Amino acid sequence: MTHCVFLLNRARTQDVGAGSIFDAPVTASDLARGTIESTTMPANLTQQYLKAETAYRQAATLAEELECLQLMLRELPKHKGTDKLQAELKQKISKTKKELQQAPKAKRAGFRIPRQGAGRVVVIGAPNVGKSQLLCAMTRARPEVAPYPFTTREPIPGMMPWQDVMVQMIDTPPITPYVLDSDTLSLIRGADLVLLLADLGSDDGIQQVQDVVDRTDQTRTRLAPETYIDQNDIGLTFTKTLLIPNKIDAAEAADRLELLHEFCEFSFTEYVVSAHRGTGLESLREAVFRALDVVRVYTKMPNQKQPDYSRPYTIHQGGTLLDVAELIHKDFVRNLKNARVWGSHVHDGTVVKGDYVVHDQDVVELHI
Ligand SMILES: Nc1nc2c(ncn2[C@@H]2O[C@H](COP(=O)(O)OP(=O)(O)O)[C@@H](O)[C@H]2O)c(=O)[nH]1
Numbered sequence: 001m002t003h004c005v006f007l008l009n010r011a012r013t014q015d016v017g018a019g020s021i022f023d024a025p026v027t028a029s030d031l032a033r034g035t036i037e038s039t040t041m042p043a044n045l046t047q048q049y050l051k052a053e054t055a056y057r058q059a060a061t062l063a064e065e066l067e068c069l070q071l072m073l074r075e076l077p078k079h080k081g082t083d084k085l086q087a088e089l090k091q092k093i094s095k096t097k098k099e100l101q102q103a104p105k106a107k108r109a110g111f112r113i114p115r116q117g118a119g120r121v122v123v124i125g126a127p128n129v130g131k132s133q134l135l136c137a138m139t140r141a142r143p144e145v146a147p148y149p150f151t152t153r154e155p156i157p158g159m160m161p162w163q164d165v166m167v168q169m170i171d172t173p174p175i176t177p178y179v180l181d182s183d184t185l186s187l188i189r190g191a192d193l194v195l196l197l198a199d200l201g202s203d204d205g206i207q208q209v210q211d212v213v214d215r216t217d218q219t220r221t222r223l224a225p226e227t228y229i230d231q232n233d234i235g236l237t238f239t240k241t242l243l244i245p246n247k248i249d250a251a252e253a254a255d256r257l258e259l260l261h262e263f264c265e266f267s268f269t270e271y272v273v274s275a276h277r278g279t280g281l282e283s284l285r286e287a288v289f290r291a292l293d294v295v296r297v298y299t300k301m302p303n304q305k306q307p308d309y310s311r312p313y314t315i316h317q318g319g320t321l322l323d324v325a326e327l328i329h330k331d332f333v334r335n336l337k338n339a340r341v342w343g344s345h346v347h348d349g350t351v352v353k354g355d356y357v358v359h360d361q362d363v364v365e366l367h368i
């Protein structure tokens, strides 16, 4: 954990490290379901490995990528089932080292938006589907909305409030069979969730959303109902995606929605909205938060009566008290004796140890 903690160490930013693969290691059942192509035995990757892999996906620089790859190699269980992955990792490490030596410093600086809030959601779609309109409706960001394509040329971040947390939401340039820029791809790769917009306001909407999926399928950054990695091919990632048919207020939108279901065989969960009128946006907000798979934890000092309800820490579902401590300060991790917890799953003030799995909206009082 020493190398990739930069993702988790940003106290008070509610930053979370990764997508839901934390909680669901890729297993033999994924292989059996056929979601992962493989003829070899399952690798049974560990949580530590998957954490490193997620950090790799979200790495902002080549140097970070290299560190994460090296950590992945160290954490990889070494047995027959992981031979191929080991070889690929080693290859990737030496390639990244070379790139690091050659790359002029500016080359990969590229476009970076710092992660903020309980998670990162990236809004994608064909031109004119209403991506910018959705961001305007759900955040205070004001990307330009216009009735012609290619208005948005750069990713634009905003913060979506839901109850007492904020979720980062990013507007992106459009994707067509011919246009898909590398910044958008890396945003998708590092996102906790993708919102794939479909246009119900135009007869071309169905073909366009199919084109977006086909286009990403040609890359190694793909869309899927759940986030996972291909354990036999380290560059290939799948990011959890919700399908958002937009403009349900438009004439003939309901008919187009039926056609969409008939022609596109997507397995994404769907939320139908009108970004313009606001229809369906409340359900979407909640779905976005739930899809992040995080829990909120409030902390309180031993001498305080009330916890600080204004700024919950967010960590992945299944995370422990130690994970919370890590967000606060590394000294808390080292010196944690025990904690008292108030919440829906325990009696008030129950004394627990660091391995206690926190639940949404627990209040914790850490003792060091
Ligand atoms: N009827 C209707 N029009 C919308 C809706 N959302 C966006 N639009 C319109 O669709 C056009 C493109 O929107 P924009 O957000 O710029 O699309 P982008 O290119 O995907 O960012 C604009 O004229 C918007 O007013 C909606 O929910 N209903």
Ligand SMILES: [Mg+2]
Residues within 6 Å of the ligand: 131, 132, 133, 143, 144, 145, 151, 152
């Ligand atoms: Mg736009």
